[in-house]
Amino acid sequence: MDYINIALPKGRLGEKVYEMFEKIGYGCPAIREKDRRLIFENEENKVRYFWSKPSDVAIYVERGAADIGVVGKDILLEYEPDIYELADMNLGKCRMCVAAKKGFRDNPEKTLKVATKFVNIARSHYAGKGRDIEICKLNGSIEIAPILNMTDVIVDIVETGTTLKENDLEVIETIIPISARLIANKASTKFKAEQISQLRRKLQEVIEK
Ligand code: PRP
Numbered sequence: 001m002d003y004i005n006i007a008l009p010k011g012r013l014g015e016k017v018y019e020m021f022e023k024i025g026y027g028c029p030a031i032r033e034k035d036r037r038l039i040f041e042n043e044e045n046k047v048r049y050f051w052s053k054p055s056d057v058a059i060y061v062e063r064g065a066a067d068i069g070v071v072g073k074d075i076l077l078e079y080e081p082d083i084y085e086l087a088d089m090n091l092g093k094c095r096m097c098v099a100a101k102k103g104f105r106d107n108p109e110k111t112l113k114v115a116t117k118f119v120n121i122a123r124s125h126y127a128g129k130g131r132d133i134e135i136c137k138l139n140g141s142i143e144i145a146p147i148l149n150m151t152d153v154i155v156d157i158v159e160t161g162t163t164l165k166e167n168d169l170e171v172i173e174t175i176i177p178i179s180a181r182l183i184a185n186k187a188s189t190k191f192k193a194e195q196i197s198q199l200r201r202k203l204q205e206v207i208e209k
Contacts, residue, residue, distance in 0.1 A: 003046045004195050007061055007069035009054035013092045013180060017070045018049070020089070024202035058083060058183060067188035068196060073178045074157060078118045083183045086200050090207050092180040094159040096121060098173040101146050104153070115145030116155040125155065125175050143167045 006021065008014040018031060028042040028049055041048040052060055052069075058081040060066040072092055076085065096118065106112060108131070115136045116122045126133045136151050143163055145151040157178065158164060158171060182203065189196055 001046050001195070002192060003041065003048045004068070004192060004199065005048045005050070005066045007050050007052050007057045007066035009057050009070060009072075009180075010051045011054065013054070013072075014051060014070070016091055017089065017180065020203065020206050021047075023206055024199070026199065061183050061185050064185045064187060066185065067192055068182060068184045068199070070180050070182055073176075073181055074118060074121070076181060076183070077176070078120050080120075081183075082186065084186060084189055085181050086184050086196075087182040087204060087207065089180040089182055089203075090209065093178070094157050095177050096155065096175040097158045097171045098125075098153050098155055098175065099143075099146075099158070099164050099169045099171050100153040102168055102170050104146075104172065106152070112153065113151035114153050114155055115142050115151040117142060118155055121175065122155040143169055 008017055026045060026047045028040045028047055031040040031049055038051050039048065050060065050066060054072065055075055057069040057071040058075055058079060061069040061083050062081040070089060074096060112126070112131060112133045113136060114122050114126070114133050115138050117137070117139060119135055119137055122133070122135060136145060138145060142154045142156045145154060146169060147167060153172065155175065161171070164170060182200065184196055
């Protein structure tokens with residue numbers, strides 16, 4: 001039997017996801033050793049895990065380095081990788097929002113300046129409304145942009161809302177709810193069809209509704 005290669009997002013979400021895989025019989029005890037290794041395998045149940053940067057999981061899966069992976073819906077919407085989405089893990093729940101300084105009023109006669117990491121999501125959101133925008137692509141700490149009047153709004157992920165609150169910003173629109181998704185490489189779903197569908201079935205049983 002071939003190994004099944006699984007790309008997990010490094011961090012708290014990835015650890016929760018690994019626990020679910022362990023629960024359904026895809027454990028890999030070496031992964032619990034706190035070292036800096038990024039690849040772990042268990043010869044017994046033929047499973048190999050990679051810890052990858054969350055935004056890179058879909059790249060490994062799309063290219064077939066990983067057969068399956070777990071990634072936020074935000075990444076799937078932003079990059080539209082050529083993969084299959086197999087299940088909603090019902091984890092890592094948050095929402096993609098537009099936020100601005102408290103009391104911000106949009107002036108429709110002016111181009112709206114938008115700071116974001118999620119350029120495509122922001123573009124399609126405003127294209128749908130026919131609103132002219134100018135994007136300022138940032139890589140993190142997006143909240144700073146409207147505070148310093150560099151942009152009018154941000155398009156970003158809101159989980160607890162604490163970051164916005166502590167920076168005197170507020171949500172002005174929710175674009176879409178986000179959660180972690182199980183994804184698969186397209187060819188792997190053919191060549192490892194039985195392994196992948198079995199894993200998916202077992203996972204469905206432990207996904208909290
Ligand atoms: C994300 C997001 C917000 C924050 C929202 O940032 O960009 O800044 O989390 O969470 P909250 O609503 O619970 O406060 P992340 O920590 O991923 O870092 P980033 O600034 O590099 O995007």
